[in-house]
Amino acid sequence: MKIATITVNPAIDQTVSVDDFQVGKVNRSQWMRFDAGGKGVNVASFLADYGMDVAVTGFLGDENADVFERHFARKNITDRFIRVPGETRINIKIMDETSQVTTDLNTPGQAPGEYAVSRFYEQVEAMMEACECFVLSGNLQAGLPSTFYADLIKLLKSKKCRVVLDTSGDALADSLKAGPNLIKPNIHELSGLVNKPLTEIKDVYRSASSLLNDETTLVVVSMGASGALFVDKDQAFVARPPDLPVKSTVGAGDAMVAGLVAGINKKLPLQDCARLATAFSLSAVTRLGRDLPKPEVIEDFKKQVAIEPFKK
Ligand SMILES: Nc1ncnc2c1ncn2[C@@H]1O[C@H](COP(=O)(O)OP(=O)(O)OP(=O)(O)O)[C@@H](O)[C@H]1O
Ligand SMILES: [Mg+2]
Incomplete structure (x- = not known):
């Protein structure tokens, strides 16, 4: 069975390693790396490592999609992300090697426009042919209605797809009536x-x-x-x-x-x-x-x- 994960608000994790991080000072970094992130992307990565056939969708900024493309190619994950103009948000993690404390700087992410959302729906409908189970993970960025997952769940359930939901707040509350499995x-x-x-x-x-x-x-x-x-x-x-x-x-x-x-x-x-x-x-x-x-x-x-x- 093919599994699909949906990440509407992915992120690139930029991890910067600093010894003895000082707020308000010039800090020198030992190393830095970029990783493809977002909750559904993480779920897909673990499943792919376990040997499962996984596809991913959601929205990716076309200006820095290469980090994700390399990641999906390396893991053999089928990339069905809709490309939108601009950049995917970058979340910065400052890892202090001395204190072993990590400081997170998370950015909100842009809501996809109406055209991107309609292409996303077409993509999901196409994926429903091959995928029996959809994992919906993460929070919705500002600008998307809290019923976004509920509408998606209704569509998926109408075609007998199984739905796994991992979200919080209003998006979770508003999705329950749609009947995630x-x-x-x-x-x-x-x-x-x-x-x-x-x-x-x-x-x-x-x-x-x-x-x-x-x-x-x-x-x-x-x-x-x-x-x-x-x-x-x-x-x-x-x-x-x-x-x-x-x-x-x-x-x-x-x-x-x-x-x-x-x-x-x-x-x-x-x-x-x-x-x-x-x-x-x-x-x-x-x-x-x-x-x-x-x-x-x-x-x-x-x-x-x-x-x-x-x-x-
Ligand atoms: N400090 C810990 N020690 C041992 N196991 C842990 C610890 N934190 C998490 N886990 C394991 O991971 C599982 C999920 O963790 P948690 O409840 O923190 O999920 P979450 O809050 O949804 O995390 P996420 O930030 O990824 O959304 C736990 O049920 C437990 O098995
Ligand atoms: Mg969680």
């Missing part, structure tokens, strides 16, 4: 959605299961270092990561989404999906960059994940 909010996103603090795991469980219905059949709530809760209508599991040295939590959620999609694609039972998704997330947490390690390493991570049935 799987959602993966983190605990803060879920708390915002149900509009209450979620201090205990049983509150997380209640809120997650309140979102289940005939269309949305799986809710996964990630909780950072505490792991994740996987809830469907018959069962619930908590997956806890082992205590490993954390290099970076950037992309942990994206890796978890990729692992979930990989597990569902293999038709694994829920607890095995939970194990695989958590193993993928550990790949992101214990390493820098967005490449999945060798299969042996994933197997080793899988063994280290603790899965417990959630007791209601």
